[in-house]
Amino acid sequence: MRKGFLLIISAPSGTGKSTVCRKLLERDRSLGYSVSCTTRPPRRGEVDGRHYRFYGKAEFQRLLRRGEFLEWAEVHGNYYGTPKTPIETALDEGRVVLADIDVQGEQKIRRRVRDAVSVFLFPPSWTRLERRLRRRRDTDEAVIARRMRNACTELRHSRRYDYWVVNDRLMRAVRQVESIIETERLRARRSAPPAGLERWRGSPARGS
Secondary structure (H helix, E strand, C coil): CCCEEEEEEECCCCCEEEEEHHHHHHHCCCCCEEEEEEEECCCCCEECCCCCEECHHHHHHHHHHHEEEEEEEHHHHHHHHEEEHHHHHHCCCCEEEEEEEHHHHHHHHHHCCCCEEEEEEEEHHHHHHHHHHHHHCCCCCHHHHHHHHHHHHHHHHHHHHHHHCCCCHHHHHHHHHHHHHHHHHCCHHHHHCCCHHHHHHCCCCCCC
């Protein structure tokens, strides 16, 4: 069976990583998705267990003490964490699991999941990023300014990622990430030889 792997997608707030992930899942039903846990309040239209698992801070800290997270961090005054067991189960089944994780979490997970693949999603420009943030209903000037500052910090971490994608046109960005997934699926370390050729593994080629 082909080995599964974790695909981490990070981006500054407002870049559209959640939309990209949603499109990827719609177009490839074999993909899994890591539903993060958070203590922030749900936004309009968000469903518990689908977009996030929403917890109070006391419950989040209890799960943390039990070692239930691959990584966790405090972001914008709230806690976020990546649950360990669902990811491990999906990878054991040979699935590719998408994880929408910030730059802090990416670094922590790469220390624990060495075979993970990371994609940094860039906004097309600072102007368009600010415009997207202003369209959100739950933001004010202070929040926008803080997220723009955070975006500067996050961009400095982008060089450690395996792949870069610019989300200037949604479907082009989605197709580029799909190409990354297919490339990683075909890596020899994740694949078995075609049926009938397994016994030739390690044998020298004829005439060599």
